[in-house]
Amino acid sequence: MNNAKLPQTKMEFKNLTPDVKIAVLGLGTWSMGGGIRSRNTAYDKENIRAIKTAIELGMTHIDTAEMYGGGHAEELVGEAIKSFDREKLFITTKVLPENLRYNDVISAAQRSLQALKTDYIDLYLVHIPNPAIPIEQTMQAFDFLKEKGLIRFIGVSNFTVVQLKEAQMCTRNKIVANQIEYSLLVRNEGNEYINNMESEVIPYCQENDTMVVAYRPLARGRLSKPGIKVLDELARKYGKTQAQIAINWLISKDKIITIPKTSNLEHLQEDIGALGWQLEPEDMHKLDKETG
Numbered sequence: 001m002n003n004a005k006l007p008q009t010k011m012e013f014k015n016l017t018p019d020v021k022i023a024v025l026g027l028g029t030w031s032m033g034g035g036i037r038s039r040n041t042a043y044d045k046e047n048i049r050a051i052k053t054a055i056e057l058g059m060t061h062i063d064t065a066e067m068y069g070g071g072h073a074e075e076l077v078g079e080a081i082k083s084f085d086r087e088k089l090f091i092t093t094k095v096l097p098e099n100l101r102y103n104d105v106i107s108a109a110q111r112s113l114q115a116l117k118t119d120y121i122d123l124y125l126v127h128i129p130n131p132a133i134p135i136e137q138t139m140q141a142f143d144f145l146k147e148k149g150l151i152r153f154i155g156v157s158n159f160t161v162v163q164l165k166e167a168q169m170c171t172r173n174k175i176v177a178n179q180i181e182y183s184l185l186v187r188n189e190g191n192e193y194i195n196n197m198e199s200e201v202i203p204y205c206q207e208n209d210t211m212v213v214a215y216r217p218l219a220r221g222r223l224s225k226p227g228i229k230v231l232d233e234l235a236r237k238y239g240k241t242q243a244q245i246a247i248n249w250l251i252s253k254d255k256i257i258t259i260p261k262t263s264n265l266e267h268l269q270e271d272i273g274a275l276g277w278q279l280e281p282e283d284m285h286k287l288d289k290e291t292g
């Protein structure tokens with residue numbers, strides 16, 4: 001793929017807060033740089049190239065975590081973003097569930113800043129709730145990091161409504177996002193962390209100005225292949241791919257943005273092609289009814 005020939009995408013944005021917008025489509029980085037806590041440097045060149053190309057094509061939001069590749073995914077993001085105007089980017093990273101004690105959060109954030117080669121994290125998330133550590137400790141550390149200007153916004157991931165309410169009570173700052181698994185194939189039944197996404201979590205977030213960041217939007221690639229009848233039909237109707245329909249369905253919903261991962265430049269271009277058009281309301285309903 002020759003980037004010079006590609007027009008920049010017209011990115012679409014939603015309000016994260018009344019004053020700050022976030023791109024509806026960001027780039028995920030899970031599996032770049034290794035597995036859960038295990039580093040793999042074999043594909044560094046391809047992964048850095050994918051992140052840089054995503055930014056060149058107009059993507060501004062990059063999602064990573066200290067968990068991914070034992071910190072190596074953050075290093076790859078740091079390497080990829082260093083030649084871009086930092087202020088135009090929006091970097092999300094996450095603190096591990098075992099690092100949620102006050103001092104551990106501060107140390108984890110410092111390590112992430114170093115790996116990302118940046119002075120601040122735009123959105124810092126509690127990756128997974130940990131009932132063994134009082135959430136007050138974590139939120140107080142988040143408040144400290146925000147006061148010091150090391151993080152711009154605070155958020156959570158894999159939180160139920162009860163956990164979200166409890167976390168919000170322990171911080172002076174607004175929790176602006178809850179990152180949860182949500183896609184055409186993972187609906188109300190949820191995963192090991194939360195369920196009732198459509199009946200509880202998403203409506204609560206929508207009513208309380210908390211952005212839902214949908215992770216695994218392509219169900220780890222399963223939604224990018226033919227074989228789901230309604231998706232195949234709509235792909236034909238719109239002249240789009242199954243992946244583009246699946247992403248468009250998510251970002252057409254109020255207060256939902258998403259972060260598909262790809263290290264493949266053709267897939268990247270395809271995922272970006274989910275922007276710039278919209279599923280008709282009747283087809284949104286059809287997908288709502290006939291998947292999940």
Ligand SMILES: NC(=O)c1ccc[n+]([C@@H]2O[C@H](COP(=O)([O-])OP(=O)(O)OC[C@H]3O[C@@H](n4cnc5c(N)ncnc54)[C@H](OP(=O)(O)O)[C@@H]3O)[C@@H](O)[C@H]2O)c1
Nearest residue numbers: 028029030215216217218219220221224260261262263267
């Ligand atoms: N907060 C959490 O607990 C949590 C949990 C899981 C994930 N996440 C975040 O959410 C991001 C997305 O989730 P995910 O990576 O698990 O799953 P995903 O985005 O649903 O799927 C990624 C997989 O789909 C493939 N893919 C992407 N675009 C494609 C296309 N157009 N055609 C064919 N295949 C395509 C990718 O392979 P190629 O690279 O080969 O394209 C990769 O194998 C993660 O990267 C991570 O940043 C957060």
